[in-house]
Amino acid sequence: MKRILAWLEARLSLRDSVGTMLMHPIPRGAAGPMGWWYVFGSASMTLLLIQILSGIGLALVYVPTADQSYESLVYLNYQQPLGWFMRSLHYWSGSGMVVMVAVHMIQVFLHGSYKYPRELNWLTGVLLLLATLGMAFTGQVLRWDADAYWGVGVGASMAGRVPVLGPYLVDLLLGGPVIGADTLSRFFALHVFVIPGLLLTFLALHLWLVLKRGISAPPVPGKIVDPRTYQEEYEKELKKEGVPFFGEALLKDALFSSLTVIIVVVLAAIAGPKGPGALPEPALLGANPKPDWPFWWLFALLSLSPPAAETFIILVMPVVLIGALFLVPFVSDRGERAPSRRPVAVLAVIVIFAVIIVLTHHGATEPWSPVMGAWSGNAVPEDLVRKSTPLELQGAIVLQNKQCRNCHALEGIGGRRGPDLSGVGIRLTRDQLIDQISNGTPGGGNMPAYGKQLKPAEMSALVEFLVSLRPPGQEPARAAAISQP
Amino acid sequence: MSHTASQTYSPAPTTPERRAFLQWLTYATGALAAAILSIPFVGYLFGALRKHRVRWVGLGPTSQFPLNETRLATFQNPLGQPWDGMAAHMGAYVRNLGQDDKRQDRFLVFAMNCAHLGCPVTWFPQSGLFMCPCHGGVYYENGERASGPPPRGLFHCLWRVRSGQLEIQAPHLPTLLNTLDNPAKA
Numbered sequence: 147m148k149r150i151l152a153w154l155e156a157r158l159s160l161r162d163s164v165g166t167m168l169m170h171p172i173p174r175g176a177a178g179p180m181g182w183w184y185v186f187g188s189a190s191m192t193l194l195l196i197q198i199l200s201g202i203g204l205a206l207v208y209v210p211t212a213d214q215s216y217e218s219l220v221y222l223n224y225q226q227p228l229g230w231f232m233r234s235l236h237y238w239s240g241s242g243m244v245v246m247v248a249v250h251m252i253q254v255f256l257h258g259s260y261k262y263p264r265e266l267n268w269l270t271g272v273l274l275l276l277a278t279l280g281m282a283f284t285g286q287v288l289r290w291d292a293d294a295y296w297g298v299g300v301g302a303s304m305a306g307r308v309p310v311l312g313p314y315l316v317d318l319l320l321g322g323p324v325i326g327a328d329t330l331s332r333f334f335a336l337h338v339f340v341i342p343g344l345l346l347t348f349l350a351l352h353l354w355l356v357l358k359r360g361i362s363a364p365p366v367p368g369k370i371v372d373p374r375t376y377q378e379e380y381e382k383e384l385k386k387e388g389v390p391f392f393g394e395a396l397l398k399d400a401l402f403s404s405l406t407v408i409i410v411v412v413l414a415a416i417a418g419p420k421g422p423g424a425l426p427e428p429a430l431l432g433a434n435p436k437p438d439w440p441f442w443w444l445f446a447l448l449s450l451s452p453p454a455a456e457t458f459i460i461l462v463m464p465v466v467l468i469g470a471l472f473l474v475p476f477v478s479d480r481g482e483r484a485p486s487r488r489p490v491a492v493l494a495v496i497v498i499f500a501v502i503i504v505l506t507h508h509g510a511t512e513p514w515s516p517v518m519g520a521w522s523g524n525a526v527p528e529d530l531v532r533k534s535t536p537l538e539l540q541g542a543i544v545l546q547n548k549q550c551r552n553c554h555a556l557e558g559i560g561g562r563r564g565p566d567l568s569g570v571g572i573r574l575t576r577d578q579l580i581d582q583i584s585n586g587t588p589g590g591g592n593m594p595a596y597g598k599q600l601k602p603a604e605m606s607a608l609v610e611f612l613v614s615l616r617p618p619g620q621e622p623a624r625a626a627a628i629s630q631p
Numbered sequence: 632m633s634h635t636a637s638q639t640y641s642p643a644p645t646t647p648e649r650r651a652f653l654q655w656l657t658y659a660t661g662a663l664a665a666a667i668l669s670i671p672f673v674g675y676l677f678g679a680l681r682k683h684r685v686r687w688v689g690l691g692p693t694s695q696f697p698l699n700e701t702r703l704a705t706f707q708n709p710l711g712q713p714w715d716g717m718a719a720h721m722g723a724y725v726r727n728l729g730q731d732d733k734r735q736d737r738f739l740v741f742a743m744n745c746a747h748l749g750c751p752v753t754w755f756p757q758s759g760l761f762m763c764p765c766h767g768g769v770y771y772e773n774g775e776r777a778s779g780p781p782p783r784g785l786f787h788c789l790w791r792v793r794s795g796q797l798e799i800q801a802p803h804l805p806t807l808l809n810t811l812d813n814p815a816k817a
Contacts, residue, residue, distance in 0.1 A: 213716025295718060299749035299804060300765070306806030313809035314680055321679045323803030326711030326718045328679070427717035428743065429705040433751050434764040448748065449766035453782045514767040514779075518753060548758040563767050586778065594769050594777030599759045 168396075171388030173363035173380075177395045180364035183257065184395065185402035186250035187356075191349070192403040193243040196410065197281075200236040201338070208288070210334035212327035212426075215290040219422045233419035239410045240285060244440045246406070247278050252495055255474070258483030259362040262373045265475035267359060270352040272471045277345035282440045284337035290330055292424035296435035298325050298333070300448075304460045325428075360384065361391075365483035373480060432518070442509025443502050449514045513562040516552040520560040527557045530568070534614060541611025544604045548596065556615075564593060571616035575623045579609045683710055686801040693736055693797050696727040701754050701772060703743075710801045723788055723799060724754055724761070726772065738797060740788040741774050742805050747781040749804065761785065787812040 155161060176184055207226050209218040222229035251271060254260055260268035283301070287294045298320070305315040321328030360380065389395075424433055437445050451459050478491075485492050517524075526542045534542065545551065545567075553563040560566075574582065583605065586595035600608065613622050690704035705722045708715075721743070728737035741761075743751045750765035760777060761770040768779035775784040786805035789812055791798050805811045 211714055211716075212712070212718045213714045216716075296750050296765070299744065302804055303744075303747075303749040303806050306808055309808075312806060316804060316806055316809065317679050318676070320804065322711065323683050324708055324711045324715075324719075325804060326715035328712060425717055427720050428751060429703075429720045429722040431703065431722075431751070431753055435750055436765075445766075449780065451780070453780050456780065456782070515764055516762045516767060516769070518762065518764055521755075521757075549755050549760070549762075550758075552755075552762065592778055594760060594771065596758070 167357060168392040169390040170357060170360070171384045172361045172391050172395055173383060174387045174389055175364040176361050177389045177393065178364075181395055181398050182402075183253050183364070184361065185399050186246055186253055188399040189403050189406045190243055190246040190250055192406060193239050193246055193410065194345075194349070196235065196239040196407065197243060198342075200232050200239065203232045204236055205338065210288065210330055212290065212330045215288070215330060216422055216426060219289065219291075223419060223422075230419050231414060234414040234417065235411065236285075237420045238414040238417065240282060241439065242406065242410050242413075244278055244282060247275055251275060252499075255491065256485045256488075256495060257362070257365050258371070258478075258481075258485075258488065258491070259365075260475045261371045261481070261483060262376055262475075262479050264355070264359050264362060265479065267352065267355045268475045269472060270348050270355060272468070273348045274345065274352060275471075276468070277341055277348060279440060280341045281337060281345070282438060284333045284341060286438045287330070287333040288337055289421050290426050291422035292426055292430070292433040293421070293435050293437070295325055295426040295428065296433060297437055298329055300435075300437075307457045307460055361395075362483075365485070367482070367484040367487050369483070371480045371483060434515075434518070436512070437509075439506065439510070443505035444509075445512075446505040446508035449512075450508070515561070516549075516563060517561040518552060520551040521546050521549040524551055524556075524559045527559070530556060530615060534611070537607050538611045538614045541607035541609070541614075544600070544608040545611060548599065548604075548608075553593075567612065568615055569617060569620075571613045571622050572620045573623055574612075575625050576609055576613055577625065578623075579612050580605065583608065683803070686710065687791070687793075687798040688801050690723065690725060690740075690797045690799060692795050693727070693738075693792055694795070696725050696738070696797065698727050698729050701726045701756065703754065704797075706799075708801050710803060721802070722751075723802070724752075724785075725797065736792050736797075738790050739774060740790045740797075740799050741785040742788055742802050742811055744786060744805055745781060746776070746783045746785060746805075746807070747779070749806070752785065782807065786810050 175181075204222070207218060207222055207229060209215050219233070222233050224230070226232075254268065254271065260271075283297075287298055302316045302319050302325070305319055306312040308315055317323060319329075319332070320326075321332045363380070363383065420438075424430065447459065448456070482488055526546065531539060531542055550567075551560040553561040555562055555566040555568075557568050558566065570579070582593065583600065584595060584597035586593040616622060686709045688706045688709060690706055696702055696704075702725050703722045704725045705720060708719045708721045711719045723743060724739075724741040726739040726741075728739060731737055745752050745763040745765065745768045747763065747766055747768045750763050750768075752761040752763045752768070752770065754761055759772040761772075761774075763769070763779070763781075766780050768781040769777040770781070770785050771777050773784075774787065776782075786802075787810075788802055789800040800811070802811050803809070
């Protein structure tokens with residue numbers, strides 16, 4: 147055995163390269179208990195490995211053509227042995243990778259590890275984040291269902307807003323004038339060749355930088371990064387009390403990665419694969435497209451932003467956000483690293499992630515979307531009509547038939563784009579109700595004008611019913627006395 | 632050793648003519664190689680931009696569209712590939728406005744894509760509204776924006792009547808800068 151190894155070493159000379167890499171010294175603190183903060187990068191890489199393996203597995207069966215891919219997905223789910231698991235694993239491990247990359251990024255930011263001399267580590271990290279999100283979007287398109295079809299449409303419509311070049315970008319993105327076979331082939335090439343190629347290149351650079359610049363020591367309050375002395379001190383510290391990476395640190399990485407793998411596999415087995423959902427057939431009505439969760443925050447932002455600001459948000463905001471991420475290590479390159487001494491950094495993380503989480507929650511619940519089936523599916527709650535007059539009952543029928551429920555809930559059931567109408571009788575007078583229904587929100591706001599859609603009899607019945615929607619014992623709203631100055 | 636190396640590799644103060652020529656030749660050949668390799672690649676990619684022929688598709692006899700009602704008409708879009716599968720099966724909303732003074736048919740034909748970001752709108756005849764499930768855009772029966780994020784009304788398809796059949800120009804994916812009634816390029 148020894149002789150074989152010696153024979154190989156005489157030819158491969160791995161001791162100098164791989165051996166040195168494995169044994170490269172890291173700060174003692176990074177191998178101690180603080181080392182648990184350093185496990186997220188390697189876990190992201192482990193999930194990437196699962197993505198590559200399960201992706202190759204899926205490519206053995208999946209058919210990337212518009213007329214057959216849906217069938218091949220159904221075949222994977224129900225007939226190919228463990229095909230469902232391979233799809234499920236690819237989805238959940240991919241989701242895990244997005245989470246893990248984000249956690250890794252937060253850790254690096256909070257510990258100030260991106261500061262001198264690790265600016266390029268951060269930069270390549272941002273590129274890896276973008277590549278990961280690119281994989282998430284293109285992967286969603288390969289799940290060639292209604293969500294994929296309309297999701298590409300949304301992406302193309304956003305690109306289509308670029309001044310002058312928009313129409314050409316749309317055609318380039320779709321591979322032609324319509325969403326079809328060329329679109330799917332394009333996204334297949336992006337998901338399987340182009341973005342993975344970029345991602346692995348960025349990863350190689352990222353790892354090279356980690357090795358060459360060394361792992362940053364755990365931050366100590368008061369210990370300041372000064373580009374003039376940092377390198378010298380870092381090397382002195384390594385020489386004095388550095389420990390090899392192959393040891394405590396690697397053990398922590400390996401344990402955490404193993405736990406991650408177990409969680410992802412169990413999750414994949416229990417939760418099962420995502421989709422394919424409704425058929426990718428635009429003529430079919432009732433599609434309710436929704437992006438995958440990494441894009442829910444964007445989904446919410448696009449729904450909640452005012453029309454006038456939207457093109458700006460679509461075109462300028464991404465440039466600003468990505469630019470800001472790139473600039474982080476150049477704006478703050480030195481100084482304190484400990485989060486306890488960097489309140490602005492901590493606050494920034496809290497604010498940014500609070501915004502993302504709130505938007506993501508909105509994206510999950512879509513309160514702005516009309517509930518298309520509420521008018522026919524959700525009955526008027528019984529207690530609201532128990533004591534109604536015949537005219538009020540007619541009004542309740544008008545309310546249902548005119549699809550008011552698609553946007554207005556009664557006792558919390560129905561759409562949530564407009565306000566819940568359960569207690570509207572104490573908020574608006576008869577005249578205000580007529581005005582609101584006839585003319586909608588002034589200036590083309592939230593509510594359409596129904597003046598032309600309602601006959602006078604329907605209007606009076608509807609208003610009668612709305613006025614009756616009051617908690618027991620409450621008087622209807624009265625117009626405030628207008629005092630003329 | 633290092634002394635001789637630096638002598639060997641540093642360029643001579645005055646480059647001999649033949650070596651200068653070889654250097655120049657290498658740059659030129661390299662540039663030519665890169666160009667004849669990359670031009671077809673770029674051309675291939677930009678093939679997606681080639682103009683598509685105007686194609687008319689039938690939506691059925693005009694008599695199947697009742698006066699002042701909106702109906703979803705479906706058709707196979709010929710602008711894609713023969714292997715588009717069900718993705719080529721599209722719909723358009725048709726509203727028959729009756730005939731004008733000169734006894735000419737009048738129709739409104741809307742693409743089903745929301746003008747906001749292209750999601751499919753659904754027609755509700757009871758309230759006379761189109762509603763979009765994605766971001767909540769709403770339109771009136773004449774296609775005008777009623778509420779929500781869309782910056783304009785629904786996209787109008789170009790239509791014509793040929794021997795009793797309603798036909799439309801096969802629609803590309805309509806976007807704000809490349810609508811269907813006034814195509815920026817076609």
